[in-house]
Amino acid sequence: MDWIYQSDDPILATIIGSFLLFVAIIIITRLIGLRSFAKFTAYDFAFTIAIGSIISATLTSSTTIVHGVTAIAALLILTFIFSFLQRVMPIIKKVTSNKPLLLMDKEEILNENLKHARIEKAQLIAKLREANVMSFDQVEAVVLESTGDISVLHRSDDEDHLHQDLLEGVRKTP
Known part of the structure; x- marks a missing residue:
């Protein structure tokens, strides 16, 4: 035994x-x-x-x-x-736990945040394509989530606006 x-x-x-x-x-x-x-x-x-x-x-x-x-x-x-x-x-x-990190703020790609997160611009662009973003001016925010996923928040027309509660807890700088 x-x-x-x-x-x-x-x-x-x-x-x-x-x-x-x-x-x-x-x-x-x-x-x-x-x-x-x-x-x-x-x-x-x-x-x-x-x-x-x-x-x-x-x-x-x-x-x-x-x-x-x-x-x-x-x-x-x-x-x-x-x-x-x-x-x-x-x-x-x-x-x-990691806090989510902002990778794009509206049309602006936050290169310092990409560098900090070790994400290439090409990977970010691929995520925008996956989310059916047709132009940078549709982007409200792109967030690296605490799980490692990348979320793309975009609008389909000029009437849509991002509710700021959706960015609660998201770091704007590394």
Whole structure:
């Protein structure tokens, strides 16, 4: 029954290691940026990678099932705690999540923001084409979302106007 549980399993070390791995992945993702991980926040990416790694180690090494389940449980509890802390302490959310970034303000391409986000002008233009923008004067705003997606807000006629609440929380400078 050694494959289920070994009396010398380092359960506390697993919990601490899970926490350190989770935090390290968030820090690295925040430093590198999210464009490589579209649809994920740094928080989501860290959790997904950590769980995948634990499952892989549990299934392919001498790690016991109890050890792997303990590590996964520690990460799940950690995500629950982080979710709660993000709601009650805005600084935690600021540290673990990216804020959306404005890439175009009306017709103006914000080159400094593109550079900061590591997005080429050609990628921006491709997103405008995907959104059926026929001319720059139709563009109200282009936003790099916290998930890494690019949103194009444009008008189809001169009567449409952008409601400013749609840009709430969007950084205008890097």
